[in-house]
Amino acid sequence: MENAENEDTKRGKPDEEENADRISNLPDFVLSHILSFLPIKTAVSTSLLSPRWRHIWKKHLSVLDFSDDFFQPNDDRLELFKTLAVFVNCVFTLRKPCEVRKMRLSCTHSLVDHKFSLNGAVYFNLRRAKAIRLPSLKKLQLHIGYVEVSPMNALLSGCPNLETLDLCFYAEDSGGIIRVPPSLKWLKIIINNSDAGASLEIDVPVLEYLCIANITITDANNLQNVVEASVDVFPSSAASAFTFLKLLGALTGIKHLVLSCSTTKRDSRSGRPPPRYAT
Structure with a gap:
């Protein structure tokens, strides 16, 4: 009976090794290099995987790829632009001081630069x-x-x-x-x-x-x-x-x-x- 249990235990080890999280055991600089090939929204999402990943993008990510393609398109261009702007601001607020080697910002929706309504205004600065x-x-x-x-x-x-x-x-x-x-x-x-x-x-x-x-x-x-x-x-x-x-x-x-x-x-x-x- 004991021999049978030992054999089952031995057979279970390969399965445990196959399911092991080897990627998380890689050094931080390797993980950040992997994240550099992903859009920034996907890279930030990896912080939810485990405590090991929580701060990788904040401390080491030097390639930032921002794009409005990842946000739901709608007829309100202003809201879409605001969503992208808030996201970009949050990324730079949360990340730790580290070198930005490459940055890409893609916003395919154009907006009026400035639009004001100054009915009855006496002074405007x-x-x-x-x-x-x-x-x-x-x-x-x-x-x-x-x-x-x-x-x-x-x-x-x-x-x-x-x-x-x-x-x-x-x-x-x-x-x-x-x-x-x-x-x-x-x-x-x-x-x-x-x-x-x-x-x-x-x-x-x-x-x-x-x-x-x-x-x-x-x-x-x-x-x-x-x-x-x-x-x-x-x-x-x-x-x-x-x-x-x-x-x-x-x-x-x-x-x-x-x-x-x-x-x-x-x-x-x-x-x-x-x-x-x-x-």
């Missing part, structure tokens, strides 16, 4: 938010709709150590000069509307990769370290043609260069003659 400061941010990717250059510059000025910048947007008709941080090593700026009048000022001594489209160059300096570039612009005046040539002349260390003029092609299809320059 609106204080705009202070500039954003992200001194440790290394990589920034923004693919958005219409935006003015001024708030774009305000954001970039708060990222003094940025190394990778990927911008894709529709520029407002007011135009303006985009100024990028001098710490950049990788720069890509795509403006979807070529007639917006936005321009770019480049002075980035450590830049290695450059890709620009549909934007006028107002000044170009310190591009000797650029080894790969893709330029899809066409000067609209003699002055901009001069700065365009200055840009090409500044690429003294270039090894791979792609030049195209999609703006000219669009003008040709629309029946408008390409620009001409006086000599």
Whole structure:
């Protein structure tokens, strides 16, 4: 009888080993690396698994992926936006001080910037938010709709150590000069509307990769370290043609260069003659 019980016990050990929670026994840095591949809402949800997981995302998670896809869609865009904003705020309130290596914020629903009803108001004072400061941010990717250059510059000025910048947007008709941080090593700026009048000022001594489209160059300096570039612009005046040539002349260390003029092609299809320059 005793031998039979021992045999049953032995047979039960493999089942216990198969059901063992081996993942929870991994080091914190391994668990946080696993969580970094998940959307932040899913990563936060793992805190409910067990006491072992409760503080992993708070202490060690350095990749934050925020998206409104995880919230129930409805016709009230304002409420959806508020829900996302509250969630983002809670995450940054609860997490412990640790490095944010990568952050993605996706909000697919657009809202009116400001809407006020001032019927009968005698005095009104609106204080705009202070500039954003992200001194440790290394990589920034923004693919958005219409935006003015001024708030774009305000954001970039708060990222003094940025190394990778990927911008894709529709520029407002007011135009303006985009100024990028001098710490950049990788720069890509795509403006979807070529007639917006936005321009770019480049002075980035450590830049290695450059890709620009549909934007006028107002000044170009310190591009000797650029080894790969893709330029899809066409000067609209003699002055901009001069700065365009200055840009090409500044690429003294270039090894791979792609030049195209999609703006000219669009003008040709629309029946408008390409620009001409006086000599």
